[in-house]
Amino acid sequence: MSLTSMQTFIIIAMVAIGTMATRFLPFVLLKGEKSKHASITYLGEVLPYSAIGLLVVYCLKDVGFTAGSRGLPEIISILLIVFLHKWKGNVLLSIGMGTFAYMVLVQLIFN
């Protein structure tokens, strides 16, 4: 520990406050809006699809496609997941096999 207990507590509080601000802000800002405001209803319908797309890219943001394994373990595993999920549609099977394949690839093949 390089900070005092009080300082540590304040830092933890800041991380909590920062996180909660991003989670509560939309609900606070939109509160006065009519519940069936056209734009909010519209965004509620389309935004989840864009947000998951953003989240997938976010997970892969640090993958180097020009050096090292060139992102091949990620690409192969994701293709496997997409294929398995289109074929069988079993959530746990797709996630389990995809993760297993990725672990084998990074530990044994692209190490």
Added chain:
Amino acid sequence: MVKTKALKAAFPHTIPVLTGFMFLGMAYGILMNSKGYSVGWTILMSLIAFAGSAQYVAITFLTSVFNPIYALLMTLMINARHLFYGISMFEKYEDTGKLKPYLIFGLCDETFSIICSAEAPKDVDRNWFMFFITILDHGYWVIGSAIGGFLGTMVSFNTQGLDFVLTALFVVIFVEQWKSQRNHKPAIIGIVCSVLCLVIFGPKSFIIPSMIGILAILMMMQSPNENEKDMAEGKVQ
């Protein structure tokens, strides 16, 4: 009874998160321990901040010069994507009553992605179903990081690549959403806009430009339809 039923319906949806959070939580606890922070601090952080990536970055705030404003601003930057989750869930969470504050508090990436795609079975209370998904995920994270904090550096195992389980979860949910929708534009916009911004702005600062871009394109797509609707309604009147 209502709650037990909702818990039973919610649990299977959270199994991938259980796997991912046990591992990532443990890794976090081990890391905190190695920096000299005992398990109590780890539990406190996981309990009240409950934000995976921000907590990992926060280790650097805890091990450098004391700067709470920097910690706050960095956390806001890292977690800005949560703003999208709130807008997306605004109507879904509207009639959740006393559960609402906790549902919003616990709206992390993983919980958001599950609640996006999972529907409560007909005979299950929807609000409690969403509540249990949220609290189970929160619980896995706290317990995982506590185990890591307790074990410290005693453990060494080759789990390299196990954190991919959460990426896999998001990819699966992306595919599920793709299969359930005819209109793939929002999904494509999300991916293309984020990839473009990642290339232009780099991994550290692409999130906020991506969000602005996605919102702008989605809103531009809405307006013509709205006008059509208004015109159609005008004709009827």
